[in-house]
Amino acid sequence: MTRLTRALAPFVLIAVLLAGWEIACRALSVPLYFLPPPLAIAQALAADWKPLLLSAWNTLSMALIALVVASVLAQALALAVGLSPIMERAVRPLAVVLQVTPVVAIAPLVVIWAGLDHAGRAIVALAVVVAFFPIFSGAVTGLKAADPDLELLFDLYGASRLQRLTRLRLPSAVPYLLEGHKVAAGLALIGAVVAEFVAGSGEAQGLAWRILESSHRMQTAEMFAAVLVLGAMGAALHAILEAAERAGLAWWRGR
Amino acid sequence: MTRLTRALAPFVLIAVLLAGWEIACRALSVPLYFLPPPLAIAQALAADWKPLLLSAWNTLSMALIALVVASVLAQALALAVGLSPIMERAVRPLAVVLQVTPVVAIAPLVVIWAGLDHAGRAIVALAVVVAFFPIFSGAVTGLKAADPDLELLFDLYGASRLQRLTRLRLPSAVPYLLEGHKVAAGLALIGAVVAEFVAGSGEAQGLAWRILESSHRMQTAEMFAAVLVLGAMGAALHAILEAAERAGLAWWRGR
Amino acid sequence: MIAALSEVEVDYPRRRALGPFSLEIGAGEIVALVGPSGCGKSTAMRLLAGLEAPSRGRVARTPGRGETAVVFQAPTLAPWLSARANAALPLALAGVGRTEAAARADAALARVGLKGAEAARPAQLSGGMAMRVSLARALVTDPKLLLLDEPFAALDEITRRALADDVLALWAQARPAIVFVTHNVEEAVYMASRVVVMTKGPGRTAGEVATEAALPRAAGFRTTPAFRAQVEAVSALLSQGMAPV
Amino acid sequence: MIAALSEVEVDYPRRRALGPFSLEIGAGEIVALVGPSGCGKSTAMRLLAGLEAPSRGRVARTPGRGETAVVFQAPTLAPWLSARANAALPLALAGVGRTEAAARADAALARVGLKGAEAARPAQLSGGMAMRVSLARALVTDPKLLLLDEPFAALDEITRRALADDVLALWAQARPAIVFVTHNVEEAVYMASRVVVMTKGPGRTAGEVATEAALPRAAGFRTTPAFRAQVEAVSALLSQGMAPV
Amino acid sequence: SPAKQAEAPKAGGLTPIRFATDWKAEAEQGGYYEALAEGLYARHGLDVKIVQGGPAVNVPQLLGAGSVDLGVGSNPFIVLNLVQAHVPVKAVAAEFQKDPQVLLAHPGTGVAALADLKGHPILLDDASITGLWVWLKAKYGFTDGQVRKYDFNNGPFLADKRAAQQGYVTSEPYTIEKQAHEKPVVFLLADNGYPGYASMILAPDTLIAKDPAAVKAFVEATAQGWRDYLYGDPRPADALILKDNPEMTQDVLDQARDKLKSYAIVDGGDAKAAGVGTMTDVRWNAIFDVAASQGAYPKTLDVKQGYTLQFLK
Ligand SMILES: Nc1ncnc2c1ncn2[C@@H]1O[C@H](COP(=O)(O)OP(=O)(O)OP(=O)(O)O)[C@@H](O)[C@H]1O
Ligand SMILES: Nc1ncnc2c1ncn2[C@@H]1O[C@H](COP(=O)(O)OP(=O)(O)OP(=O)(O)O)[C@@H](O)[C@H]1O
Ligand SMILES: [Mg+2]
Numbered sequence A, B: 001m002t003r004l005t006r007a008l009a010p011f012v013l014i015a016v017l018l019a020g021w022e023i024a025c026r027a028l029s030v031p032l033y034f035l036p037p038p039l040a041i042a043q044a045l046a047a048d049w050k051p052l053l054l055s056a057w058n059t060l061s062m063a064l065i066a067l068v069v070a071s072v073l074a075q076a077l078a079l080a081v082g083l084s085p086i087m088e089r090a091v092r093p094l095a096v097v098l099q100v101t102p103v104v105a106i107a108p109l110v111v112i113w114a115g116l117d118h119a120g121r122a123i124v125a126l127a128v129v130v131a132f133f134p135i136f137s138g139a140v141t142g143l144k145a146a147d148p149d150l151e152l153l154f155d156l157y158g159a160s161r162l163q164r165l166t167r168l169r170l171p172s173a174v175p176y177l178l179e180g181h182k183v184a185a186g187l188a189l190i191g192a193v194v195a196e197f198v199a200g201s202g203e204a205q206g207l208a209w210r211i212l213e214s215s216h217r218m219q220t221a222e223m224f225a226a227v228l229v230l231g232a233m234g235a236a237l238h239a240i241l242e243a244a245e246r247a248g249l250a251w252w253r254g255r
Numbered sequence C, D: 001m002i003a004a005l006s007e008v009e010v011d012y013p014r015r016r017a018l019g020p021f022s023l024e025i026g027a028g029e030i031v032a033l034v035g036p037s038g039c040g041k042s043t044a045m046r047l048l049a050g051l052e053a054p055s056r057g058r059v060a061r062t063p064g065r066g067e068t069a070v071v072f073q074a075p076t077l078a079p080w081l082s083a084r085a086n087a088a089l090p091l092a093l094a095g096v097g098r099t100e101a102a103a104r105a106d107a108a109l110a111r112v113g114l115k116g117a118e119a120a121r122p123a124q125l126s127g128g129m130a131m132r133v134s135l136a137r138a139l140v141t142d143p144k145l146l147l148l149d150e151p152f153a154a155l156d157e158i159t160r161r162a163l164a165d166d167v168l169a170l171w172a173q174a175r176p177a178i179v180f181v182t183h184n185v186e187e188a189v190y191m192a193s194r195v196v197v198m199t200k201g202p203g204r205t206a207g208e209v210a211t212e213a214a215l216p217r218a219a220g221f222r223t224t225p226a227f228r229a230q231v232e233a234v235s236a237l238l239s240q241g242m243a244p245v
Numbered sequence E: 001s002p003a004k005q006a007e008a009p010k011a012g013g014l015t016p017i018r019f020a021t022d023w024k025a026e027a028e029q030g031g032y033y034e035a036l037a038e039g040l041y042a043r044h045g046l047d048v049k050i051v052q053g054g055p056a057v058n059v060p061q062l063l064g065a066g067s068v069d070l071g072v073g074s075n076p077f078i079v080l081n082l083v084q085a086h087v088p089v090k091a092v093a094a095e096f097q098k099d100p101q102v103l104l105a106h107p108g109t110g111v112a113a114l115a116d117l118k119g120h121p122i123l124l125d126d127a128s129i130t131g132l133w134v135w136l137k138a139k140y141g142f143t144d145g146q147v148r149k150y151d152f153n154n155g156p157f158l159a160d161k162r163a164a165q166q167g168y169v170t171s172e173p174y175t176i177e178k179q180a181h182e183k184p185v186v187f188l189l190a191d192n193g194y195p196g197y198a199s200m201i202l203a204p205d206t207l208i209a210k211d212p213a214a215v216k217a218f219v220e221a222t223a224q225g226w227r228d229y230l231y232g233d234p235r236p237a238d239a240l241i242l243k244d245n246p247e248m249t250q251d252v253l254d255q256a257r258d259k260l261k262s263y264a265i266v267d268g269g270d271a272k273a274a275g276v277g278t279m280t281d282v283r284w285n286a287i288f289d290v291a292a293s294q295g296a297y298p299k300t301l302d303v304k305q306g307y308t309l310q311f312l313k
């Protein structure tokens, strides 16, 4: 019973919210193009599911590549930075600058740098910029979260900086890394979408294009359907990472 | 000496990078409108610093309000969710959907809701959407990171859910909350900029206004100057939060 | 009867931790649990506290919520709370007012010899001091069942004896049932009305030694022949229990 | 001389932790440090290990990096490593090959009675087992200076004595200098060539008791009158040091 | 890299031309698509590939970086910006003699002329804020405080009766009427004295210097394309547009083409006499006077750097 409740909980809440929304839309007779009721969105979804899924796959693959690249880059940089406090003080402000640099501002440059024929590369690069920071920040914070007594032990045994990094600080950072990736996954997805907004040309096939197009055409139900697909992908990605986090933490804690 | 090195490290690295950039630009004679050399950016900065600072202040104030609102909302929701695992399973996917919803997609709705005369509200609301997730996710993760033996102790003394939340889980979450806020600060800033891109008004012209204007007028040096100011604000905000994190963690650990 | 384990067994994925093991704790009884390292004493304590369920067998407990107090083997203090706030935690959870809770916590800290360290954080305490804060936290309430897992292990002989007498004095007032784990056989015999000896893990009962002398002990009890005889008996059971079966 | 503290004092923000305190450790010497809880024994150990600097006074040390081994008062194990990997850590850091390190770690674990628990994680170990892994980690290398902070506190009498003899046997082979903290006076006298007694915190030297008998002890040493006399002497110094000055 | 593209081997003897438009495929680009679909470009020795634009595509930047060979300049301010930023790119033809830009207002709110919009919130996109907004401010005394962001979504406009919004005469009036069943009040800026050209063909100086014949060929083929699209058979272009932009629909294309004709966007004004694509020094000077009057550009800017008449008949 409780197990069932747990499994159904998200759906029940969503159903309640949707019902409220539908009723509100009808009661206030909100025009379709302002805020479509859930049923209209469902219809749009049912009508368009094939191209939507194709677009979703395009966006998702970009986001996944970006997440992997961001993960590798951020962790590599965090490790490099972890070797020397001076490096950290030097690199960290630059990472922040990268985080707050609007994708829109650098998109044209990235597009030109990637070449107009490789819109995919530009999109991945921009999504990497968006997803990079939480992993980097989590890694840097986590690398410092090691048990101070274990740090003393490593002092005692004359561990080299590299040994300390790989054998103490990196494993100690695992919980923070997992959390960082959880935040970054969503950012990679939204980063891919935003990148496609700004870097995609007519050839782009991802969800962003559908969202923009439906928005411009005030086909708000279609737009919500696309956003919904995006949200579902995000939730699925999050659920996977959440499961990975649970497993990772159980491994890490040893129970 | 080492203290000096530490304090100067970021500046030295930045100086080296800038010098390399300047030299590369000159050597390859990259056109100014394509990628301006640092000196040109510095000139633009010197020429425009007054309006830039005003814009920066507009953006920063929006971002700060958004950060505070996001912080309050995310923590309140995380606490509510922390009271019941079923609530968590229900709310968390919705939070993810919110995270991956592109600001551009919901901007028109938010603008309608806020009214055209309150562009500021719309910007803050959109920036809140962007900054919300890392705090929420960090809070939820942190609320579960309490020492399992202390959890047993709370079982033993028959602590109520609320007591467990406020006296055990919330304090245990402090390190994760601090990390979440560090990531969210940058997101609030970039969120405010992006929100201004899509929902801004000419009334309070923030940095987004400057960036778009320079970008469209191909005054790339001016655009970089605005991005630079944004980056500096981000770095400053980050440094403040970093200091707060250090103090917070020292308090938390009791040493 | 306050708590009872009947033929309990506790299994972990690749290892049995305890049992089959039975133990009945009567009201107002003081029972010492001794046994080799890793035999399942801490596991048995968690069962008695109702914090864990056995894989097999039955656990019966009469104390209600908040009527059991435990000192875990490790101090288990909240790092963000002062010694005072840590000791006052059970009171705070029971809804006792701030000032009263603080006063009672201070009194408990003074009782374990930590006057002056009330404001210190766990990270600022020595190992023995942290353990004593944990003990103060258990003594601050009025439990029906007090479970102490090697509470004095990190303490010097003198502090240790003083605290043992203190616990006995406390017992004389409210007569809670006390179960404590110790590696100090003399301490076990001195404090307990009954010493339960466990075999090496997974622990079973190796034997029991009961002490007739009235509790709390009369001065000089440690030097009586009866005391020495019982210490010898427990030691013999221990050696037996550790021999490969 | 392997390590020496001369008139050291350690101050923490609101509290003096130690001193003034002096202690010289000769090569191959076994020194026991006893004193009341919170007197600064662990602090003194950290100074001897070179892990902390005194607020005043001087610390001299001859062992190079990696030639000191420490068992902290708490187990201090990496939760993500198995008992084997934890015990092998000093070897891994010294660049010893994987298989050799694992073999030596297994041998050290067997020596502390943990055969069969090599693959377990710290969270799956009992308190005493975790402490023994920590001890195995200290014994796995060939240190010049071995610092043990209450290594046997969480262990039963029998395991404790076996391990004490084991440490002495190890000492007989390589003759490292050993400093160990204990609350067990008999253990101190049995194992050490010199017992240093500290006053209550901030700890100073209350007195020293030296033992003439050869190390490792002959069988039956615990029953000799000399042993009893020295135990009495240390206990007397302890009581003295704990009295308010 | 740009150099490599320029020297790429000509496919079947044709000169490869990458041409960037300023928006997704639509009737407003009918002439280009017609020329491509009918093979006019190929007949002029060009192998043209149309690169679709969008809300974030910045054609001048692509041209400046050499990522494309030719592109569409939406409004004359782009040309002035190019001059000011010393980007060696010039306008070589103007396909729209009248800019189709309009401002829309709600009916029955007392807005009878552009001047009445003073104080009203006006929704503008990024390009227009640096473009026609300069003219609006200069002419009507509007202030920056009135500007709201237009994300190409009509919702915010429809939700606020006081609001005005930019649009293309060929597009928004139709879609709004369809969506909201409300006929908005439409002010064509060109009819209110806005002097700007639109849909200009931009070419980098390097290409003009290296292969002027190709540029001329493109200008001529495009002019023919427009004539054919408007007065011949538009179906080849429409098919290509619908293929490039699957979201487009035939009814939108049809009404847009009608509006292009009825407002004489392509063949009105000077084009009546001089043909499609024509530009004049007089008109450019008028444009510059308006733009510079607000201080947005230095009076000394040499507007002649921004266009050339050498490819026009
Ligand atoms: N989470 C766990 N997973 C697997 N095995 C466990 C776990 N917890 C305890 N054990 C095992 O259960 C056995 C009993 O543990 P317990 O802590 O009860 O021993 P103990 O008698 O208290 O020992 P000590 O005197 O050393 O504290 C040990 O062998 C231990 O390895
Ligand atoms: N980080 C710290 N900040 C403040 N005070 C500290 C800190 N660490 C230790 N102390 C204090 O220093 C004193 C000595 O501590 P130490 O751990 O050396 O005692 P000890 O002799 O090892 O005691 P025990 O036998 O209980 O382990 C104690 O009073 C303790 O409160
Ligand atoms: Mg135990």
Ligand SMILES: [Mg+2]
Residues within 6 Å of the ligand: C126, C127, C128, D041, D042, D043, D073, D149
């Ligand atoms: Mg200590």
